[in-house]
Amino acid sequence: MATTGAAALVALMTTVVSWAAVLATAAAALLDTSPVPFQAGYVPLFGGDNLVRSPDGRSVRLKLDRRTGSGFVSKTAYHHGYFSASIKLPDDHTAGVVVAFYLSNGDVYPGSHDEVDFELLGNRLGHEWRVQTNVYGNGSTSRGREERYLLPFDPTLRPHAYAVAWTPTAVVFYVDGAPIREVVRVPAMGGDFPSKPMSVYATIWDGSAWATDGGRYRVDYAHAPFAADFSGLVLTGCPVAGGARCAVEVMTGEFAVMTPAKRAAMRRFRRRNLLYTVCHDKIRYKGTVFPECDDTDDGGDFHRWGESKRVSASRRGYSQQKPRKDMVVDASSGRPSTWPIGSLRAD
Numbered sequence: 001m002a003t004t005g006a007a008a009l010v011a012l013m014t015t016v017v018s019w020a021a022v023l024a025t026a027a028a029a030l031l032d033t034s035p036v037p038f039q040a041g042y043v044p045l046f047g048g049d050n051l052v053r054s055p056d057g058r059s060v061r062l063k064l065d066r067r068t069g070s071g072f073v074s075k076t077a078y079h080h081g082y083f084s085a086s087i088k089l090p091d092d093h094t095a096g097v098v099v100a101f102y103l104s105n106g107d108v109y110p111g112s113h114d115e116v117d118f119e120l121l122g123n124r125l126g127h128e129w130r131v132q133t134n135v136y137g138n139g140s141t142s143r144g145r146e147e148r149y150l151l152p153f154d155p156t157l158r159p160h161a162y163a164v165a166w167t168p169t170a171v172v173f174y175v176d177g178a179p180i181r182e183v184v185r186v187p188a189m190g191g192d193f194p195s196k197p198m199s200v201y202a203t204i205w206d207g208s209a210w211a212t213d214g215g216r217y218r219v220d221y222a223h224a225p226f227a228a229d230f231s232g233l234v235l236t237g238c239p240v241a242g243g244a245r246c247a248v249e250v251m252t253g254e255f256a257v258m259t260p261a262k263r264a265a266m267r268r269f270r271r272r273n274l275l276y277t278v279c280h281d282k283i284r285y286k287g288t289v290f291p292e293c294d295d296t297d298d299g300g301d302f303h304r305w306g307e308s309k310r311v312s313a314s315r316r317g318y319s320q321q322k323p324r325k326d327m328v329v330d331a332s333s334g335r336p337s338t339w340p341i342g343s344l345r346a347d
């Protein structure tokens with residue numbers, strides 16, 4: 001009897017201990033934002049041999065040529081999480097080229113899909129790449145929450161991290177660890193906030209119809225192949241059956257919590273780099289101001305069509321500026337590793 005009782009107690013304790021271990025492991029695994037090997041989280045999506053894996057399996061090159069673009073997709077869908085990729089963009093003449101890193105469930109919910117996008121838009125030789133972010137929920141493609149930015153660095157020289165934190169209450173976009181946009185879910189957004197499980201995608205494709213100056217400059221395949229290198233693949237997401245507990249873990253993750261310091265960094269980035277925001281566009285949606293828009297960015301700094309009066313590529317003058325002697329020059333390209341952003345000083 002006593003033996004049986006002790007055995008039961010041991011069994012019970014073992015159960016308790018193992019549950020604690022399981023929970024601890026789950027929490028640690030969930031909030032672990034270290035990169036994973038490509039094949040641990042992703043599979044090729046399209047493009048055949050235009051997708052090239054590195055020998056160590058930790059990075060992938062996506063190429064666009066006359067025949068096809070290429071892309072990959074996460075093995076599973078996630079219901080909230082933190083997703084990051086370090087991307088080195090093709091240099092030279094890249095007008096019309098689009099490199100995208102995004103979450104979507106368009107294949108599962110046609111007509112009512114959700115999407116969270118980073119779209120990197122190529123440009124003519126001597127003109128910078130631009131970054132576009134967008135958020136859709138439940139098929140709200142006629143109410144896209146678009147923004148466009150310049151980057152405070154040349155994205156073709158080395159990889160830079162583009163990340164999305166998606167929780168039940170907000171979407172935060174990051175570039176190199178600095179938040180650049182926060183879309184806070186407000187009740188009036190209704191279904192426009194992405195809320196169904198999504199997969200993670202990375203693609204390179206021909207966006208001739210719209211990517212560069214609204215389609216004025218098309219892809220010139222004399223410069224092909226265009227190659228984008230992806231590394232630092234972080235997939236810190238809740239499994240679809242992860243439930244409320246996982247959502248809470250994600251909401252309390254460092255990547256999801258906006259501190260005053262992070263908000264200040266975000267304002268700085270936006271003052272210097274925000275080219276266009278739907279929140280100040282009075283024309284596109286006939287005066288509709290989306291409920292999640294706040295007045296963080298001074299409306300007086302924007303034209304009625306949502307473009308900034310203060311930030312523009314020509315004022316930045318990447319193409320005119322000669323490398324200075326004190327700049328670190330990338331040996332392979334002979335170009336400065338940091339653009340002369342000191343010359344911007346829009347604020």
Ligand SMILES: *[C@@H]1O[C@H](CO)[C@@H](O)[C@H](O)[C@H]1NC(C)=O
Nearest residue numbers: 111112137138139190191192
């Ligand atoms: C999502 O879209 C579907 C189909 O258009 C609609 O029936 C449903 O009410 C929408 N859900 C929300 C939360 O808006």
